[in-house]
Amino acid sequence: MPRHPPRRARGPGAGRARRHHRRPGVRARRHRRGIAGGDHRRHHPGPRVAQGAGCAAVPPAARRRAPQHRVHRRAGVRRGGGAQLVSRRLGLAVGHGRPVGIGGWASAERPPCPGSRRGSRQRPCHRCRRPWRVTRGPRSAVARARRHRLGGDGGPRRRDRAHLASDGRGQPPRRCAKRAQVAARPRPEGTQGEGLIKQILVSVDRAETRVAIVEDGRVAEVQIERRGKASVVGHIWKGRVESVLAGMEAAFIEVGIGKNGFLHVDDVVAVGVPKRKRLIADLLRKGDQIIVQAVKDPMGTKGARLTMQLSLAGRFLVYVPFGDGIGISKRLDDDERHRLRDICKRLPTDGGGIIVRTAAAGASAQELARDLASLNLLWKAIRERADKVETPALLYSEADSSLKVIRDILNETVDEVLVDDPRQHERITGFLRRTSPEMADRVRLYDGDRPLLEAHGVDAAIRSTLSRRVPLASGGSLVIDDTEAMTVIDVNSGKNVGRGNTQLEATITRTNLEAAEEVVRQLRLRDIGGIIVIDFIDMDDAKNRRAVTTALNDALAADRSRTFVVEISPLGLVQMTRQNISDGAREIMTRACPTCGGQGFVVSAETHAIDAERQIRLLIGASPESPVSVAVHPEVADFLQSDGNAALSEIEDDLGVSIALERDGSMAPGSARVAGATAKSSASGRARARNRSKAAAEAPAEAAAE
Structure with missing residues (x-):
């Protein structure tokens, strides 16, 4: 393409503008910095714009780091002291260093440079409907949305840029309006929002322990732990490699719990070997002895999910013996994160890594040091035991469900903890006196007349998890089916x-909208994990579909399990995943139906009667003159004798025998038993029946021929 001839500029400083065109990005950058948009050569800087000292639409903090906007000749550029630029795409005019007409800013806080063709493509946040601030070009849509929610802008991921430190006016960046409502102060581990968790109820019986979390008077979560069937998540074993499957990049480890555990290559600790280039066959051999930890309970025919990246959880910290660095919960604000990081840098980690939990908000350096010291002693005891015991052996047993909930959830948002067993009450209070003495007075021993869980409606909530239909207050309902x-x-x-x-x-x-909130409540109450598909009622308006997705995400903010939600489809389907660690209440309390085998349906009485009729015809071998005694299930007998024994009479006519039915409730519904008859002796009876049927069919034809 031929180069355009130089354009004759007008006004003061026009001499510097009479240069050949160079790259549009360079010209735009010079325009933003206040240099005439002419030649890019450094020894000809050109005059500054008289009043604007740069593009007026770009804040001073961002002028030298703003994106390279493309300014084309067709956009209509007039250079010189008046520096007026008109963008046909945005409908924005800038004169004398300040905007004089606005027709398409993407953000009221930081309008894009009028020469930008990128500003018109900015879309508002789907949660708070506030436009993203315009800075640099997009990297990843998911990353931009996440930075917007966490308080950054929708710009690049590099945090050291000056224009990311403020909104261009010296103010700190605002968070997403919806997220700001649930991020105002430190929250318990894995929870979002404040003022939700009110009570923790612990009920101990001889055979099981039940822990319920009540939020605003409604049962939110229930954990059931039965004797001999407790969760193994968090347990640490010294195991033996039973088999290595190179095709699956995994190994099966014997840990002494019946089923072998599953260990993927990504969960193998191998110092100095990059994860992307590792092969399971190069890392493990059959018969190797390794230390592993369970991260997922056995479910169905599958064994426990194992990892070699061990972690020991305390009240405020999680110690990772084979890790490095310091990780801090993202649910804490920036100031608290900086404070905790400074404290943790001075803590002795003995070559491991630490993760600071949300419960550490406000904790002192002495409390963190004491928590880490106890975890270091625990790891030392595990290593000493591993050197002494034979494989397979249990090295460390995680706390029971009640202590685990107290350790992970108890904070300022919990009003009280009620325990109905004196021994368990003493265990919980003793644990809190060692870790959080200020929380020990919130634990009370329940002495009411009614059972603890019945008085708070937990028993009714547990029974409701066995039903597939959940009513809604508006008259609608949810139907939950597991596959x-x-x-x-x-x-x-x-x-x-x-x-x-x-x-x-x-x-x-x-x-x-009502169903979205109830769906999340049922997911938490039933502890449903894995892939979940929600079939909402079809909506024509895309705005309404976004509102339902937003309501679903807002309700999931209070869920302690990790979730991922895909936008609602035009058919009204929402696909999501939820972290699946252990069995829910229904899996613990029920078993497959022995009649239907867990399919959820049984064969009808008519089908059983037809099957029994086939058995009767197969087994009858007696003479036509003798009555035959046939034993069938009562359900089949009722069907054969209905309508005045019509079905039974038809069978007797076909076989030429007299049948006496006997009811036997011990028999299978589709079977029959003929007294004195065997399958072998029934061949002659079947032959006679066929001959009689043939003769009956030929008799009318012979009569007609005569």
């Missing part, structure tokens, strides 16, 4: 038909 691959939740409007002149779309949206 081998995923959990499917269907939303039904039911009796919710709206009020007055309410439009159908508004009624459907209101039902879906």
Whole structure:
């Protein structure tokens, strides 16, 4: 393409603008910095713009780091003291260093340079509807959205840029408005929002321990631990490699719990070997002895999920013996994170790494040091035991469910902890006196007349988890079905038909919004994990679909398990995943139906009767003159004798025998037993029946021929 001839500029300083075109990005950068948009040669800097000292749309802190906007000749550029630039795409005019007409800013806080073709593509946050600030070009849409929620802008991931430190006016960056509501102060580990967790209830029986978390008077989570079937998550064993599967890049480890555990190559600790280039066959051999920890309970036919990256959890810290560095919970604010990091840098880690939990908010250096010292002593004891015992052997047993909940959740948002067993009450208070003495007075021994969980509605909530149908307050309902691959939740409007002149779309949206909150409650209450598909009622308006997705994400903010939600599809389907660590209440309390084998349905009485009829025809071998005694299930007998023994009479006519039915409840519904008959002797009976049927069919034909 031929180069355009130099354009004759006008106004003061026009001589510096009469240069050949260079790269548009260089010209735009010179325009933003206040240099005439001419030649890029350093020895001809050109005059400064008289009043703006640079592009007025770009804040001073960002002028030297703003994106390279493209300024083309067709956009209409006039250089000189008046520096006026008109963008046809944005409809924005800048004159004398300040904007004089606004027709398309992407953000009221920091408008883009008028020469930018990128500003018009900025979309508002789908949570708070506030536009993202315009800085540099996009890197990843997911990363930009995350930085926006956490208080950064939608710009690059490099935090050392000056324009990321403020909003261009010396103010700290604002967080997403929706996220700011749930990030105002430190929260318990794994929870979002404040003022939600009110009570922790611990009920201990001879055979099981139940722990319930009550939020705002409603049961949110229930954990059931039975004697002999406790969770193994967090346990540490000295195991033996039983087999190495190179095709799966995994190994099976014997740890002494019946089923061999599963160890993937990514969970193997190998110092100095990059993860991307590791092969399981090069790291492990059959018969090797290794130390592993369970991260997921055995489920169904699958064994426990294991890892060699051990972690020991304390009240404030998590010690990682084979790790390095310092990790701090992202749920803490920046000032608290900096304070805790400075403290942890001075702590002796003995070559390991530490993770600071959310519960450490406000903890002193002495408390953190004491917590880390206890974890170091625990790791030393585990290593000493591993040197002495034979494989396989249990080296460390994680705390029971009640102590685990107290350790992970108890903080300022919990009003009280009620325990109905004196021995367990003493264990919990003793643990808190060692780790958090200020929290020990919140634990009380329950002495009410009614059982603890019944008085707080927990028993009714546990029973409701066995039902597949969940009613909604508006009249709709949820239907929850579990399959081998995923959990499917269907939303039904039911009796919710709206009020007055309410439009159908508004009624459907209101039902879906209510269902979104109830779905999250059921996920937590039933502890449903894995792949989850939610079939919301179809909505035509994309805005309503976004509102339902936002409501679902906001409700999931209080969930302690990791979740990932995909945007709702035009068909109203939401796909999501939820961390699956152990079995829920239903899996613990139920077993497969012995009749249907867990399929959820049984064969009808008519089908059983037809099967029994086939058995009767197969087994009858007696003479036609003798009555035959046939034993069948009562359900089959009722069907054969219905309508005045019509079905039974038809069988007797076909076989030429007299049948006497006997009811036997011990028999399978589809079987029959004929007294004195065997399958071998019934061949003659079947032949006679066929001959009689053939003769009966030929008799009318012979009569017609005569």
